[in-house]
Amino acid sequence: GSESPVDSLSLVGLSEEKLRFDHTNNYVLKKKLQVWCRLPDDEWGLGEIQSISGNNANILLPEGRALAVLVENLLPSNPQVLDGVDDLIQLSYLNEPSVLHNLKCRYVHDMVYTRAGPVLVAINPFKEMLLYGDDHVAAYREKTTDNPHVYAIADSAFNGTMRDGVNQSIIISGESGAGKTETAKIAMQYLAALGGGSGIEYEVLQTNPILEAFGNAKTLRNDNSSRFGKLIDIHFSTSARICGARIQTSYVIHEQSRVVQRAKGERSYHVFYQLCAGAPASLRDSIQFTEKLNLKAANNYEYLKQSDCLRIDNVDDALRFHKLTEALDIVRVSKEDQESVFAMLAAVLWLGNIEYLVIDNENHVEVISSKACCTIDFKCCTAVTNVAKLMGCKVPDLMLTLSTHKIQAGNDVVIQKLTLPQAISTRDALAKSIYSSLFDWLVEQINRSLEKNSFEQFCINYANERLQQHFNRHLFKLEQEEYIQDGIDWTKVEFVDNTECLNLFEKVLYETNGFLEKNGDPLHSDSIQLLLSCNCQLPQLFAAHLLNQSQKPVSPLRRLGSVESQKQSVATKFKGQLFNLMQRLESTTPHFIRCIKPNGKQLPGIYENDLVLQQLRCCGVLEVVRISRSGYPSRMTHQQFAARYGFLLLEDVQFQDPLSVSVAILQQFNILPEMYQVGYTKLFFRTGQIAALEDIRNHT
Numbered sequence: 001g002s003e004s005p006v007d008s009l010s011l012v013g014l015s016e017e018k019l020r021f022d023h024t025n026n027y028v029l030k031k032k033l034q035v036w037c038r039l040p041d042d043e044w045g046l047g048e049i050q051s052i053s054g055n056n057a058n059i060l061l062p063e064g065r066a067l068a069v070l071v072e073n074l075l076p077s078n079p080q081v082l083d084g085v086d087d088l089i090q091l092s093y094l095n096e097p098s099v100l101h102n103l104k105c106r107y108v109h110d111m112v113y114t115r116a117g118p119v120l121v122a123i124n125p126f127k128e129m130l131l132y133g134d135d136h137v138a139a140y141r142e143k144t145t146d147n148p149h150v151y152a153i154a155d156s157a158f159n160g161t162m163r164d165g166v167n168q169s170i171i172i173s174g175e176s177g178a179g180k181t182e183t184a185k186i187a188m189q190y191l192a193a194l195g196g197g198s199g200i201e202y203e204v205l206q207t208n209p210i211l212e213a214f215g216n217a218k219t220l221r222n223d224n225s226s227r228f229g230k231l232i233d234i235h236f237s238t239s240a241r242i243c244g245a246r247i248q249t250s251y252v253i254h255e256q257s258r259v260v261q262r263a264k265g266e267r268s269y270h271v272f273y274q275l276c277a278g279a280p281a282s283l284r285d286s287i288q289f290t291e292k293l294n295l296k297a298a299n300n301y302e303y304l305k306q307s308d309c310l311r312i313d314n315v316d317d318a319l320r321f322h323k324l325t326e327a328l329d330i331v332r333v334s335k336e337d338q339e340s341v342f343a344m345l346a347a348v349l350w351l352g353n354i355e356y357l358v359i360d361n362e363n364h365v366e367v368i369s370s371k372a373c374c375t376i377d378f379k380c381c382t383a384v385t386n387v388a389k390l391m392g393c394k395v396p397d398l399m400l401t402l403s404t405h406k407i408q409a410g411n412d413v414v415i416q417k418l419t420l421p422q423a424i425s426t427r428d429a430l431a432k433s434i435y436s437s438l439f440d441w442l443v444e445q446i447n448r449s450l451e452k453n454s455f456e457q458f459c460i461n462y463a464n465e466r467l468q469q470h471f472n473r474h475l476f477k478l479e480q481e482e483y484i485q486d487g488i489d490w491t492k493v494e495f496v497d498n499t500e501c502l503n504l505f506e507k508v509l510y511e512t513n514g515f516l517e518k519n520g521d522p523l524h525s526d527s528i529q530l531l532l533s534c535n536c537q538l539p540q541l542f543a544a545h546l547l548n549q550s551q552k553p554v555s556p557l558r559r560l561g562s563v564e565s566q567k568q569s570v571a572t573k574f575k576g577q578l579f580n581l582m583q584r585l586e587s588t589t590p591h592f593i594r595c596i597k598p599n600g601k602q603l604p605g606i607y608e609n610d611l612v613l614q615q616l617r618c619c620g621v622l623e624v625v626r627i628s629r630s631g632y633p634s635r636m637t638h639q640q641f642a643a644r645y646g647f648l649l650l651e652d653v654q655f656q657d658p659l660s661v662s663v664a665i666l667q668q669f670n671i672l673p674e675m676y677q678v679g680y681t682k683l684f685f686r687t688g689q690i691a692a693l694e695d696i697r698n699h700t
């Protein structure tokens with residue numbers, strides 16, 4: 001019959017698994033063995049081998065269903081004792097279904113953090129967790145727990161800075177909505193708790209609501225998506241107090257186009273909606289219009305209402321506005337400056353309401369100046385007069401800038417009318433420019449307030465996968481340190497060649513083209529002139545800044561050419577920024593956190609295998625684990641080992657010390673010497689050895 005009790009076969013040579021198994025990882029298929037079985041729908045299911053015949057196996061699935069499959073569709077599953085291990089390197093069999101299963105086991109029990117060797121894998125819970133706060137901070141500080149946690153990472157970074165005097169960085173990566181920003185905040189809370197006392201730690205934390213208001217927006221993937229890259233340095237004094245901080249944002253990534261346009265169902269930057277919903281009466285009222293912003297509700301603004309999404313579930317924009325102004329107070333942005341900031345935001349909103357009238361059959365336009373600014377209030381004004389008032393420029397100048405451009409022809413200046421698309425893009429470019437200048441200016445103000453005498457630098461959040469190389473170097477150093485500490489001869493630990501991994505990580509380069517396209521349209525020199533003519537401080541500052549950025553004023557005659565050259569300079573600047581960041585991070589000891597998004601719905605309790613797998617693959621988690629476990633990844637203290645396997649010994653060892661018991665076990669079961677090492681406190685095993693011992697244990 002098909003029953004063949006002794007039929008067995010080694011999986012080592014099988015094509016796909018070759019990658020993931022090393023020579024120590026022999027695996028024998030036999031009856032009753034639990035395996036992962038690729039089901040017809042391409043999912044992996046856990047089953048038990050009923051029988052094997054040649055390349056075919058009969059598998060019993062949990063629901064009692066039997067399935068005939070080719071053995072190449074089977075992968076080893078780990079013994080149950082390893083279910084939900086807190087470090088993936090402890091898995092005896094490393095394969096995708098096992099890793100997915102392990103992370104899921106933990107996730108359903110609200111254990112969202114798992115180690116993958118030196119990397120922390122963080123799965124977004126999409127709900128509030130009772131994992132944070134003072135008690136938990138204390139537990140990690142006092143090392144009364146060693147569960148994987150962001151706090152543990154922050155703690156070792158803090159120690160590295162304070163104890164060893166080496167700058168550290170925490171690099172948090174993951175796709176949109178995976179939890180990078182939240183994770184960075186959690187790490188910052190821990191560091192603020194540890195380095196608190198000077199008062200500045202509170203300021204550092206308050207930069208978050210400000211940066212999120214101005215730099216985050218609701219997208220289809222994340223209700224609070226960061227649209228800019230940021231690096232926050234936290235500086236510690238020698239007495240372990242936070243003594244300064246600095247934020248660096250990469251303005252190139254800052255997505256300006258969102259201010260004027262985006263996909264349906266997405267929002268512009270939070271701050272616009274917060275301002276409209278939460279501005280106090282003193283700002284919004286039009287009784288004394290000359291001093292006010294003349295703010296209306298968000299649905300009166302074209303720039304806001306065009307994407308059919310004004311609100312976010314469970315978010316109170318008015319309350320957020322209140323928090324924003326509190327945070328601005330704390331980082332010492334004066335009330336006067338705050339009002340200027342809000343005036344610029346209002347100017348951007350009103351710009352979007354400026355409309356054009358086509359005046360000839362060549363599609364040339366003029367600005368409409370007679371139409372009331374909004375549906376609510378006919379008596380007051382038009383969009384154009386609002387913008388001019390808010391920016392402090394003359395109405396005719398504004399109208400001219402938005403509908404014409406000056407061309408230098410020899411000694412003469414020719415004024416040419418813009419076509420409708422040209423006029424709209426001129427208007428939008430001005431709006432985008434004002435917004436991004438405002439963002440940069442604000443970050444500068446915050447930095448002024450935060451940047452005191454900086455000591456050591458401490459980098460916290462930087463999402464660039466290229467740093468992986470840097471990381472690999474450290475990975476091996478860390479491994480070696482633990483071996484040395486426990487008296488292991490680490491030269492016996494052969495590490496697999498990791499070039500394959502490095503190549504993999506080099507795949508993940510920054511996609512710069514998209515960013516440049518989005519931010520590519522430079523501001524027309526006429527618009528810069530307009531900003532210069534304003535009698536408000538901010539527009540003037542912006543103009544100076546913009547002139548500085550493009551180095552030379554753009555000649556209208558060679559406008560097309562200069563667009564290209566400006567794009568070029570943006571690209572060069574971006575590379576420069578990246579290089580600087582890299583250089584600064586290169587001089588630090590990095591800590592890595594990989595955030596994983598468990599589902600696309602932003603909901604708790606849903607774990608989509610495919611989505612998780614795709615992210616694990618993309619950031620090379622399996623490879624990291626593979627590198628980490630290529631030494632002796634399974635570790636047990638002598639006590640643990642003796643307690644778990646001691647009863648298997650034939651002789652009575654009741655009164656012997658754990659080390660002797662352990663050695664006796666190793667000898668009795670003929671564990672090959674190259675498969676383990678005995679340290680002062682722990683036993684170190686090659687992969688698969690614990691599974692082998694468990695097998696013996698279960699069958700005794």
Ligand code: ATP
Nearest residue numbers: 126127175176177178179180181182222224225226
């Ligand atoms: P993006 O790249 O779009 O900026 P991100 O990786 O920064 O995305 P976050 O904004 O940090 O993602 O997280 C998205 C949402 O997931 C948060 O708004 C929050 O609702 C939830 N979330 C993330 N991490 C946690 C956590 N540790 N606990 C509870 N909720 C979380």
Ligand code: MG
Nearest residue numbers: 180181225226
């Ligand atoms: Mg974010």
